[in-house]
Amino acid sequence: MNESAVSPNLDAGHIGTSKNSRFRETLYRLAKDWVFIVASVVMGAILGSAILAPLVATHDPLSISILSRLQPIGSEGHILGTDELGRDMYSRLIYGARLSLAMALLPVFFAFGIGTGLGVAAGYFGGTINSIIMRSIDVFFAFPSVLLAIAISGALGSSTTNVILSLVIVFVPPISRVAESRTTEVVGLEYIDAARISGASDFTIIRVHLFSNIVGPVFVYASSMISVSIILASGLSFLGLGVKPPTPEWGVMLNTLRNAIYVQPWVAALPGCFIFVSSLCFNLISDSIRTAMDIKP
Amino acid sequence: MKNSNANKALFNRDPILKVTGLNKVFGRSKGFFGKSTSLVQAVTDVDFEVYPGETLAIVGESGCGKSTTARLILRLIEPDSGNIIVDGMDISKNDALELKHLRKSVQMVFQDSYASLNPRLTIGQAVMFGPRTLGLSIVKAREIARETLSNVGLDPTRFEGLFPHQISGGQRQRGNIARSLAFRPKIVVMDEPLSALDKSIEAQVVNLLCDLRDQYNLTYVFISHDLNVVQYIADRVLVMYLGKVVEIGDVGSLFSNPRHPYTRALMASVPSRDPKIRTQSAPIMGDLPSPINPPSGCRFRTRCPYAEDICGAEVPLLTPQKSAGGNQVACHMEKIGSGHSKGGILDE
Amino acid sequence: MILFILKRVLYTLPITFAVSIVCFLLVHLAPGDPVSAFLPPQASAEVIAAVTHELGLDRPLPIQFLHWLSRVVVGDFGVSIANGRDVFDEVIGAFSNSLILASVAIPLAVAFGFALGAISGYCRGTLVDRISTVVAIGGVSVPHYWLAIVLVIIFAVENNILPAMGAGPGDSRAWSWDWEHLRFAVLPAVSMAVVPMSIIARTVKAVVAEVLSQEFVRALRAKGIGSFRVFIHVVKNAAPTSIAVVGVQVGYLLGGSILIETVFSWPGAGYLLNIAIFQRDLPILQGTILVLAMFFVFTNLLVDVLQAAIDPRVRRY
Numbered sequence: 013m014n015e016s017a018v019s020p021n022l023d024a025g026h027i028g029t030s031k032n033s034r035f036r037e038t039l040y041r042l043a044k045d046w047v048f049i050v051a052s053v054v055m056g057a058i059l060g061s062a063i064l065a066p067l068v069a070t071h072d073p074l075s076i077s078i079l080s081r082l083q084p085i086g087s088e089g090h091i092l093g094t095d096e097l098g099r100d101m102y103s104r105l106i107y108g109a110r111l112s113l114a115m116a117l118l119p120v121f122f123a124f125g126i127g128t129g130l131g132v133a134a135g136y137f138g139g140t141i142n143s144i145i146m147r148s149i150d151v152f153f154a155f156p157s158v159l160l161a162i163a164i165s166g167a168l169g170s171s172t173t174n175v176i177l178s179l180v181i182v183f184v185p186p187i188s189r190v191a192e193s194r195t196t197e198v199v200g201l202e203y204i205d206a207a208r209i210s211g212a213s214d215f216t217i218i219r220v221h222l223f224s225n226i227v228g229p230v231f232v233y234a235s236s237m238i239s240v241s242i243i244l245a246s247g248l249s250f251l252g253l254g255v256k257p258p259t260p261e262w263g264v265m266l267n268t269l270r271n272a273i274y275v276q277p278w279v280a281a282l283p284g285c286f287i288f289v290s291s292l293c294f295n296l297i298s299d300s301i302r303t304a305m306d307i308k309p
Numbered sequence: 310m311k312n313s314n315a316n317k318a319l320f321n322r323d324p325i326l327k328v329t330g331l332n333k334v335f336g337r338s339k340g341f342f343g344k345s346t347s348l349v350q351a352v353t354d355v356d357f358e359v360y361p362g363e364t365l366a367i368v369g370e371s372g373c374g375k376s377t378t379a380r381l382i383l384r385l386i387e388p389d390s391g392n393i394i395v396d397g398m399d400i401s402k403n404d405a406l407e408l409k410h411l412r413k414s415v416q417m418v419f420q421d422s423y424a425s426l427n428p429r430l431t432i433g434q435a436v437m438f439g440p441r442t443l444g445l446s447i448v449k450a451r452e453i454a455r456e457t458l459s460n461v462g463l464d465p466t467r468f469e470g471l472f473p474h475q476i477s478g479g480q481r482q483r484g485n486i487a488r489s490l491a492f493r494p495k496i497v498v499m500d501e502p503l504s505a506l507d508k509s510i511e512a513q514v515v516n517l518l519c520d521l522r523d524q525y526n527l528t529y530v531f532i533s534h535d536l537n538v539v540q541y542i543a544d545r546v547l548v549m550y551l552g553k554v555v556e557i558g559d560v561g562s563l564f565s566n567p568r569h570p571y572t573r574a575l576m577a578s579v580p581s582r583d584p585k586i587r588t589q590s591a592p593i594m595g596d597l598p599s600p601i602n603p604p605s606g607c608r609f610r611t612r613c614p615y616a617e618d619i620c621g622a623e624v625p626l627l628t629p630q631k632s633a634g635g636n637q638v639a640c641h642m643e644k645i646g647s648g649h650s651k652g653g654i655l656d657e
Numbered sequence: 658m659i660l661f662i663l664k665r666v667l668y669t670l671p672i673t674f675a676v677s678i679v680c681f682l683l684v685h686l687a688p689g690d691p692v693s694a695f696l697p698p699q700a701s702a703e704v705i706a707a708v709t710h711e712l713g714l715d716r717p718l719p720i721q722f723l724h725w726l727s728r729v730v731v732g733d734f735g736v737s738i739a740n741g742r743d744v745f746d747e748v749i750g751a752f753s754n755s756l757i758l759a760s761v762a763i764p765l766a767v768a769f770g771f772a773l774g775a776i777s778g779y780c781r782g783t784l785v786d787r788i789s790t791v792v793a794i795g796g797v798s799v800p801h802y803w804l805a806i807v808l809v810i811i812f813a814v815e816n817n818i819l820p821a822m823g824a825g826p827g828d829s830r831a832w833s834w835d836w837e838h839l840r841f842a843v844l845p846a847v848s849m850a851v852v853p854m855s856i857i858a859r860t861v862k863a864v865v866a867e868v869l870s871q872e873f874v875r876a877l878r879a880k881g882i883g884s885f886r887v888f889i890h891v892v893k894n895a896a897p898t899s900i901a902v903v904g905v906q907v908g909y910l911l912g913g914s915i916l917i918e919t920v921f922s923w924p925g926a927g928y929l930l931n932i933a934i935f936q937r938d939l940p941i942l943q944g945t946i947l948v949l950a951m952f953f954v955f956t957n958l959l960v961d962v963l964q965a966a967i968d969p970r971v972r973r974y
Contacts, residue, residue, distance in 0.1 A: 151675040154954050158913035163946050166934035167683045202425040203435075206488065209383050211412030212442040220438065224429045243800045247916055250802055251931060266803060270920075277810040284803025292798040299794070 041304040048300035055293040058286070062109035071100035073107040073260045082276045093279040095265065096272050097258075101279060105286055108260040111172065113290065115245035115254065115261075116238060119176050123183035124234040130184070131191020132226070136199055136218060146192060152185040161244055165253040175245055175254040182244070183237055190233045194226040232305065236298040239291040246287045262287050323397075324358035325528050326382070326415075326496055331355040331391035333381055347601045351377045353552045355391070356627065359496070364522065364529040366543035366560070368536065368575070372600060374552040375532045379498045382530070383417055384408070396495060413443065416489035420501040422481035426473040432458070432484045433469030439491040453491055460524065461487045462517060479510035483517065490525065498530040503538060515542060536579045540564055548572050551600055551608040554627055558636030568638045570613045607641065615642060619649050661965050669958055676954060677729070680947045681722050684939050729947065735940035739933075748926065748944040752952075754824060755914050755925030757832055761839070761846035762910060766853040767903055773854070774861025781866055789858065796855025802916040805848035809920070812844060819844050822922040845921045849914065853906035860902040864895040897968035904960025908953040 042048050061068045070091075077098035085093045085101075092101040134145040152160065164178035198204065199222070207217045248254045249263030257268055262283040269280040335349040352374045359365045367375045380386045382393055384400070393401045400411040416439075419425040426435055433454055440450035455465040461483040473481055482502060489497055499518075503511045515538060522529060533539050539546060539560070546563045548556040548571065556569040567573045598604055598611055607625050610616040619641050627639045641649035709715050716724075728735070734744035777789045813821035825831075825838050832838055868874065868891050877887055915927025922928065926945050933941035 151672065151679060154672050154676050154957075155679070155950050156909045156911070156913060156953050158909065158915065159946065159949055159953075162915055162930065162934075163683050163942075166930075166942070167686055202419040202421055203427045205380075205385050206417070206419065206425055206485075207427075207438070208385060209412060209415075209417055210439050210442045210492070211409060212438070216442070220430075221427050225427070239798055243798075246800065247802055251916065251919060252935070266806070270806065273806065273810050273814055277814050281803070281807055281810060284800055284806060287800045287803060288798060291800065292795065295794060295798045 038301075038304045042300060045300045045304065047296055048304075051293040051296035051300070054289065055297065058109055058290060058293075059113065061106050062113055065106045065110060069100075069103035069106045071103040073099060073104040074258055075099060082272055082279065084276055085278055085282075092282060093276060095269055095279070099258075101282055104260040104265060105262070105283065108262045108265060108283065109286065109290075111255055111259065111261040112242065112246055112249075112263065112287070115172060115175050115179075115249075116242040116290075119179035119183055119245070120234055120237050120241050122176075122180045123187050123237075124231070126180065127184045127187030127234070128191045128227070128230055131188040131193075131230070132195050132218060132222065134188070135192045135195025136214065136222065138196075138199070142192070145188070149185045149188050152181070157182045157240075158244065158247070161248060162251065162253065165248050170253045170256065172255055175248045178248070179241060179244060183234075183241070186237070187230065187234050191226065191230045194229055195222065198222060198225050228305070232298070232302055235301070236295075238298070239294040242287060242291045242294065246283075322360055324394075325361040325396055326359040326530070327392075327394040328358070328378075328382065329356050329392045329394075331378065331381055331393070332389045333377055333386065334389055349600050350552050350603055351600065352381060352388075353603075355549075355552075355554050357547055357554060357557055359528055359530060361495075361528055362522075362526065363544040364531055364542055366531045366533060366539040366546045367549060368533060368539055368546060369549035370534065370597065372551075372597065373549040375549055376500050377552075378549070379417065379500050379530065379532055382498060383415055384411060385417075413492060414494055415496045415498060416492050416494040418482075418485050418489050418497060418499040418502045420504055422478050422485055422505055423473060425485050426481060426488075428473055431470050431472055432463070432476070432487075433465070435473075435484065436488045436491045439488060443492065450491075453493075454487075457487045457491045458484075460521065461490070462513075463487065477510075479506055479514060482506060482510075482514055486514075486517070486521070490521065493525070494527070496528045496530065498532070500532045501534070502531075503533070503535065511538070518542065536564075536575065540579075548575065551598065551603050553608055554639060555609065556636055556638050557627070562636055566636075568636055568643065569609075569640050570615055570642075571609050607639075615649075617641075617649055658965070662962055665958060665961050665965075669954060672954055673951065676950045677726060677947065678722065680943055680950060681725055683946065684942050685718065685721070725943075734944040734947075737938055737941050739936045739938045739941070744940045744944040747929065747941060748948050751924060751929040751945070752926040752948055754832070754923065755911060755918070755927060757824075758842055758845055758849065758914065758918070758923060758925060759907070759910055761842045762849040762853075763907055765846060766850040766857060766906065766910075769850070770854040770857025770903075771861055771899070773858035775865055777858065777862040778865025778869065781869075786862075789862075793855045793858045793862075796851050797859070799851060801848050801852055801913070802920055804851060805844065805917055805920040808844045808848060822920075824921075824923050841921075841923075845917050845923055848920075849910055849917050853910055856906060857899070857902055861895065861899055864898045865891055868894045897964050900963050900967065901960055904956055904963070908956040911949060911952055911956075 070089075077094070080087075080090070080094050080098045081096060082098075083090050083094040085091070087093055090100050090102065092105065095101055095104065130145055130149070134142040155163075161175075161178045161182050164181055165174050168174040168177065204217065204221060207221045212220075245254065246261070246263030246266070249261050250267045252264075252267065255261040255264050257264055265283040266280075266287075269283070272280040331352055332354060333352040335351055336347075355374075355378060357365070367378065369375050377386065381388045381391075384393075388401060391401060392399055395411055395414050398407055398410050400407045426432070430438070433451070436454040436457060437447075437450045440453045441447070445453070455469070458465040458468060463480060463483050468476065468480070468484070473484070476484070482505075486502075502518075503514060506514060518529070519542060521527065529542075531539070531543060543560045545558060546556075546560050547554060548563075548569065550571050556563065556567070556572045563572065564576055567576045598608070604611050604621070606619075606621040606623055607613070607616070610620040613620070623641070625639045625641045625643075627637045628643050629637070706715075732745055734748065736742070737744055737747060773789045773793065777786045777793075780786050809821045812819040820841050821844075824841050826841075869887075874887055874890065877890065911926075913927075914925055915930050917923070918925045918927040919931050926949055929941060930945045930949075932938070933945060
């Protein structure tokens with residue numbers, strides 16, 4: 013109904029683009045972007061393996077075998093070799109993906125929710141509320157993110173939950189800033205005024221009028237944080253602040269295999285490869301999405 | 310002149326909107342410690358009344374406070390002081406009941422037709438939002454939306470599902486009008502609704518507004534800087550300058566016999582379509598003073614050819630409401646014994 | 658201009674105060690009794706109580722904070738719980754080691770970043786541009802601690818060109834700017850420099866490309882003005898943004914040095930932080946975080962002032 017009911021005097025440049033077809037246009041552009049496709053396939057494979065780990069893995073990730081310690085890549089029965097305790101690397105990497113990716117994706121997810129909430133509140137209500145929220149957030153900008161993450165994890169103690177918590181704290185400030193600036197932009201437009209004089213509650217106005225107009229850019233920004241999150245989360249585990257051995261996780265594995273670099277260097281470097289590849293894929297994917305949506309970085 | 314069908318004996322009826330002592334100052338504090346605070350005196354001591362069924366136009370140059378006044382009436386901005394009485398109820402206090410009364414009775418049409426519509430909602434959805442907020446069911450709301458859309462000249466079957474960027478500026482503005490009418494308000498405040506439209510479209514929309522006024526029995530507060538349109542659509546006109554009311558009166562007497570020096574200059578600057586009448590150059594000197602530090606006393610005195618000492622010393626008050634045909638003027642030359650050498654001389 | 662600097666410096670004060678509160682709270686929010694962490698497990702309840710009282714850890718939090726703050730301001734960061742040494746000395750010593758590393762890493766990042774970015778920006782769309790874009794994206798996505806390990810594998814394990822850890826030959830704790838010592842800094846500095854280099858390259862490329870696409874430049878070229886003059890113009894316009902990004906990266910570099918220093922056992926502030934976390938050495942922890950954060954705040958201040966000096970538009974605060 014949208015496409016056919018187009019009136020004769022149209023504004024130039026917007027012919028036939030309803031909100032639905034803009035979405036389709038983005039998808040169409042993405043489908044032609046081979047970088048996006050390759051990155052998505054690779055990421056999909058990793059994610060898929062992580063989810064289906066029991067089906068895809070060849071060994072029990074925890075089973076130790078001192079005799080077959082530090083076998084090289086391409087050994088019989090162990091495609092990617094074994095670690096310092098004889099555990100199969102391939103299986104450990106697959107299972108490790110679960111924790112590594114969870115510790116990377118969950119904080120961004122939570123920070124997106126919290127950050128958007130705070131940013132919208134600050135932008136919509138303005139004035140004192142805005143000052144309080146944004147100034148408090150400014151304090152966190154005084155710390156470099158790595159330091160903040162390490163300090164919080166270090167203070168709270170090593171556990172997966174604390175890693176997620178500290179990363180949420182690291183990501184909420186930048187996301188809030190983007191949400192607040194976009195909200196402030198939109199709130200200045202007349203249709204918000206019009207909504208206000210309708211007598212609708214603030215919550216309704218935010219829900220109906222504000223949210224869909226700001227969520228796009230904020231979401232794109234948040235998704236660009238995923239690659240950083242992967243590196244930070246695994247980095248924290250690498251320092252011993254996250255998962256504890258023998259639980260498989262890429263950062264922890266990279267750490268415990270450090271001494272193995274003199275014996276089987278490339279096996280020892282494997283977990284890091286996965287971190288790198290995942291981070292790279294997410295970066296490429298988010299860059300492609302941003303280009304396809306025409307949003308300037 | 311397509312004025313309203315309102316009874317000419319307007320003064321015998323109670324005003325549907327009465328504004329007294331409206332004040333708004335915007336503060337801009339500069340400096341980290343907020344030492345130098347620049348205050349913009351946007352609206353100062355504004356009083357006026359609007360009668361049921363009439364169209365009151367508010368005119369003045371940019372920055373005179375007309376838009377701010379409109380937003381104050383609708384409480385989009387909170388007034389610093391003053392009373393706003395809508396249909397008998399004082400809505401300037403913060404009671405929920407009063408606010409609800411306000412929202413149902415007064416609505417607004419904005420200037421920028423594109424920014425006034427949520428780009429993510431269809432026209433149908435935008436118009437339905439009002440009735441829905443008032444508590445009506447989706448079915449009833451859609452019915453009202455459709456009826457209103459067709460009354461503004463937008464065929465609902467076509468326009469209901471379209472987005473703002475798919476239609477023209479004129480159609481968008483009709484959509485805005487429909488959106489405000491969907492509330493079935495008594496008063497519609499319009500802030501330069503035609504300024505962004507092409508002249509040909511403008512004529513259509515003006516006529517539409519006049520028709521709707523009769524059809525829905527509306528009262529308009531029409532803000533504009535275009536005096537030709539004002540002459541066409543308004544019953545009474547309020548002239549503002551630097552946040553203050555300088556003259557109020559019937560459109561006829563204001564245009565033919567403006568009394569305030571500022572109004573005179575304004576009227577003289579209106580291009581006439583009659584080739585025999587040559588446009589005179591406006592006898593105003595200088596530039597608009599900054600609203601941060603408006604001139605003392607009469608704010609127009611820095612550009613007024615008749616300014617005297619009294620004009621700087623005392624703020625001229627609006628003369629009380631006279632019988633039909635007379636304008637209220639805020640000028641020292643109006644009153645005998647005001648201290649101005651020409652006091653009372655205009656009272657011929 | 659002076660006014661801007663003053664205002665900016667003044668703005669730092671509440672930030673500094675807030676930072677100090679956060680630093681203080683951070684370690685006190687930790688679960689577990691800090692005292693029993695370093696006392697022998699057999700310590701009796703009385704001993705624990707006595708030590709707690711002596712360290713002032715049983716007073717209410719705000720009082721502890723003020724007490725701590727009053728000492729910190731004069732440079733008394735307390736004494737390390739682990740080895741009894743003066744925290745301030747330890748932290749400053751470690752920090753200066755980190756600075757040594759940074760002073761090798763930063764020029765690397767800046768030089769290569771600018772070069773890469775400028776070349777990309779000048780030669781848009783060409784093969785050179787595409788290659789450097791790939792390199793930049795790769796550089797931004799790489800986990801620097803992994804890169805460090807890979808570099809160690811390549812240069813230390815497989816080919817014994819560069820050392821795998823430490824900050825100097827033998828047990829020497831003193832640094833000197835000779836190759837004997839510098840060779841220890843090569844791998845860590847490179848690992849630290851890659852990510853900032855890529856970010857700088859990306860920003861510089863965007864700015865250069867934007868400036869070059871301005872009609873101004875076409876007009877200059879049409880007038881026959883040589884490429885050198887155009888280049889100067891590009892530099893002047895690209896400078897503010899570039900400085901900003903370099904400044905930010907310097908800050909992050911020092912904040913994130915902990916991971917690299919851990920890999921190479923480089924005795925910097927990050928390494929100290931790592932140890933302090935595991936030993937639950939609160940005074941060292943607080944001191945290190947405070948110094949690192951303050952340095953970051955200071956770097957930001959410097960960048961803002963520098964930017965204002967170069968770009969007059971920024972001064973309209």
